[in-house]
Amino acid sequence: METMYPWFKALHIIAVISWMAGLLYLPRLFINHVGLAPGSEASTMLKGMESRLMRFIMRPAAVATFLLGGALVSTPGIVDWSMGWIWLKLAFVLGLGASHGYMEKCIKAFANDANTKPARFYRILNEVPTLLMIGIVILVVAKPF
Numbered sequence: 001m002e003t004m005y006p007w008f009k010a011l012h013i014i015a016v017i018s019w020m021a022g023l024l025y026l027p028r029l030f031i032n033h034v035g036l037a038p039g040s041e042a043s044t045m046l047k048g049m050e051s052r053l054m055r056f057i058m059r060p061a062a063v064a065t066f067l068l069g070g071a072l073v074s075t076p077g078i079v080d081w082s083m084g085w086i087w088l089k090l091a092f093v094l095g096l097g098a099s100h101g102y103m104e105k106c107i108k109a110f111a112n113d114a115n116t117k118p119a120r121f122y123r124i125l126n127e128v129p130t131l132l133m134i135g136i137v138i139l140v141v142a143k144p145f
């Protein structure tokens, strides 16, 4: 496990970057999707983009992030569980997971032409993973408490 640790960490960061790309880009697609006529060429194109981003990038990257994060915390001597940063990091990661789950619901709503939320709502939704990601990176790198 110890010899594999740097490889798990490198793959963890790659998975995190891929997941974040989707969490930050998908709400931008929703913003563009709001108000488009159901069945229009643009709406159909966005439905395809949203669904492919979720299926081919976000879901696999989220699973890889969790599995590799699990491998890192299971490596002996890596995490001191008496420190606060790891617990807050895990709480923020749960927040990212909740944002992901909510975006799954939004994709379904758009796919059924049943979205009721305004573009402003998706602009705010865009900020949630941004703020969580900033918090997580500061916590894992600076380990301030």
Ligand code: HEM
Pocket: 009, 012, 013, 016, 020, 065, 066, 067, 068, 069, 070, 072, 073, 078, 079, 093, 096, 132, 133, 136, 137, 140, 141
């Ligand atoms: C189940 C989810 C996760 C677990 C269990 C987990 C766990 C870990 C652990 C134990 C480390 C090594 C910390 C150390 O070097 O002392 C690590 C590194 C890292 N994690 Fe996570 N992580 C998870 C999700 C995430 C997410 C969602 C992000 C970013 C949005 C993230 C960003 C990072 C970064 C940037 C590093 C490298 C830190 C460094 O080497 O200084 N992790 N993770």
